[in-house]
Amino acid sequence: MLATILTLAALFFAIGAWWLLRDLIVGSPLDNIPGPQSPSWLTGHLQWLFHRHSGWKFHNELSNHYPGVAKINGALGKRILYLFDSTALHNVIVKDQQYYEEANVLFNNLMLGPGLVSTLHEQHRKQRKMLNPVFSVAHLRHMTPIFYQVAHKLRSGIERQVRRSPGDVDVLNWASRAALELIGQGGLGYSFDPLIEDAKNEYGDAIKAALPAAFSLGGLIFLVPYVANLGSPAFRRWVLDNLIPDPKIQRFKGIVDYMAGQAKILIAKKRLALVEGGDAVAQQVGDGKDIMSILLVSACQHGRVRFRKAHRRGAFGTNDDVDFGATDTTSGALAQILQLLAQHPDVQERLREEILQASCGKDIPYDKVVDLPYMDAICRETMRLYPPATDVYRDSTKDMVLPLSKPIRGVDGKFMKELPVPKGTRIIVAIRACNRYKDIWGEDAHEWKPERWLSPLPASVIEARVPGVYSNMMTFLGGGRSCIGFKFSQLEIKVVLSVLLVSFKFSLSDQDVVWNLAPAKYPTVGRTSTKPSLPMKVELL
Template structure:
């Protein structure tokens, strides 16, 4: 069945709704907000927005050629605001966050793929889940995680060393980083091992997790229809439709991934429960020794009041969400850092020297590792310039007035210092655009310069009140839906880098590496390939001891 034949019945179901929205759009006060001309009456800018290559051009255009609030078009002329103005973002993310909910299409499709985890819940349910999860992502708990992180990092070093041998060789760094990120969240998050990180060993679950983001993104703009489609019939009926009628290859591919990840999560949860019933001695025999995230969560859930307890589906949702979110973003960020260090060998050598002085041949302690200035600068600058997630979507739930840090000129020539946002307006939070805003970061905002973090940031940055939870940037969002695991992710990256940079020298491959737009961006060899991959030349240092 072709994509068109799949879309026709779906569109016929929701067309009356969109026609109403179209009529409203024509009378919208947002008409005066500048933006690029729509390339399509039916899909607006959404085809380009969800294209893995063309999407970068649209994001760059909105970030550089238009003001910090601009307008693009959705289905049948719907107005969508693209926002990276810091004052407007503070309203959306912090001050008025209850009126700017996670977009309905994002919640519905995340729920279908991962279940009722943090990314797929709203309001009291989301706050309840976050409250019970917060303690396991505290700094105090991170200290317990560092021996696990080092154990996995050394396994990684051994695996790469065996592959390159005594000389040097070309390895798929993204594959190693993906396997490592999965093993890190496996051991520290679930108390189990997915991958021994031995050369040529492949894990079915890990491979499926890495395919989720590209598979979701490949659906393109039809995913905007999911809030309406999931209301048709019962879950059993919808599953029958997917199994028997929606035979589109992209949908069937995603269905296979979802089934595999769900069944694995269910099996892992049952094993974890059995270990808990057997007592502390059984828990100590597990890889995480009972200190992993899910063990602590299950214990907390057992003692929580009935109103605070998480359901079976919520627990399964947390597992699937944690694994997927921690794998794609961390592996992509680590791959990006190694790619940049290969492009800047002086920075790589400077980092190697800092690590050498701090370690003295041993694992660096938690307190010292997080304070290494150049390591920290490299991580911050990479996460600023190349955030793994480039945008998030919000739905305005009531008529609102959006304040602006700087006025914008409307299409009628008048200056606009605040924007009336009608109820139902979709908003795209431009994470990458805010992080690269030259008005805040200066004319060198598009340059990778770790040194900018070794001295005080410009007043334009610190005074802008950027609502991000991490270092004056939007990479990990902010407010009630900020990334709960951002400290976990930072520690993972620093531990892995401290081992790899002390052990290997990384150089660019002769192959052309292209970064693809997706829910979490990923590299491929060339533009035509759809397989996530990033080959690099890796040389085992003579002074390294594994």
């Protein structure tokens, strides 16, 4: 075993040495792309790119000072392409997407199994094809009453806290609980949280803890591609259980094991209910209209072979993807909107009036709530300026050439209309930078102005042809790996806003709140705290 460990260590060293020598001796065509000077050969710009506070400034400097593309440095001098030019982005995520693979697929597979975020090519396309019907407009209409049930419970829970405990309310905590319950009932047909009183749910706690536990591993994540296929699964598991005592790794392993075990139990229970039919289905959370139930019905209708194939493709494990991804992003977006409404009381009051006129004291039906013009403008502008995810990563799998929307001046002084991209190049798809790019959105691109969506967008926005699936922006990406549940998320947010704003007035707290850069950004009280929290003053109307 010692010989095996020494062999692996020597392999890692050899790979690192080869990368270093190759870059130092051969150089790269990316060196002609302008970018900020690297502060360190060892860590490059990573300390700025990922810093939860100063990272915002670095991202702003890249989007403000470079014309749609910049070269930055990773560890050991590794070149990274920071990309927010709309034409180049179209090639990366739409036209030539098969040659720009998602960078974290292997790690996602270890964490969540072979679901949407951890599969590629044909397997990924088959999974999306199976899931598309449950994210259709027709199905969302059926889901809307479930969303309202959760939203009313949320309102009752907040009201109880406001009446019993004067002072600030942590709206992020309530938003996170509601988002998990919404995706739990809509995705799994499972209730995580009654929302009226504090109730512990280990499955829900595991989902919430998975992302922080994963990123507590730090640089170890980058070793995954080199060890994920060493030996058999049983051998890798034995090594993990017996030779790696690191508490962070063991905690992460425990969370992943628990989530996988609970998902299997839930699938078995749901399948049994579907076999029994009738009352057994009706008694389930969501009345069998959730994503998992629909997938199970489809699989069971085609017999055991189809059911086993669905398991192998990760179709049911995809529900962990949905729960895991939708909770932090949706809750963060909802909390951000509430904070902005508190910062702009006139906007909050105007939105409240729009909701009251549309509701007439009742829940607003699907077709009406999704098209409320001022609410839609507020959601779009918040998603543009403050997307939940700042960026995503792609790796080129062959030598490519990226066209640009306009020529840029290279380091050699010559203009370039296209960029050579060597095989193995890490590309940062800069979501936030593209959404704030002044060449597209104008000089007021960094201002929160919902009214921009109440009149025709500038010609520059239309002409840019940003390849996103949502409102000429990159918030939910585009192409074959776009966010499949973005309409689901928008409906959740609008239903919750339509219920809360007729009952409460939201105002800013006296506490200092800062937003932290992360895979899904989150607020804290002050810069030293790591606990997600957004205290606000909430007044009963």
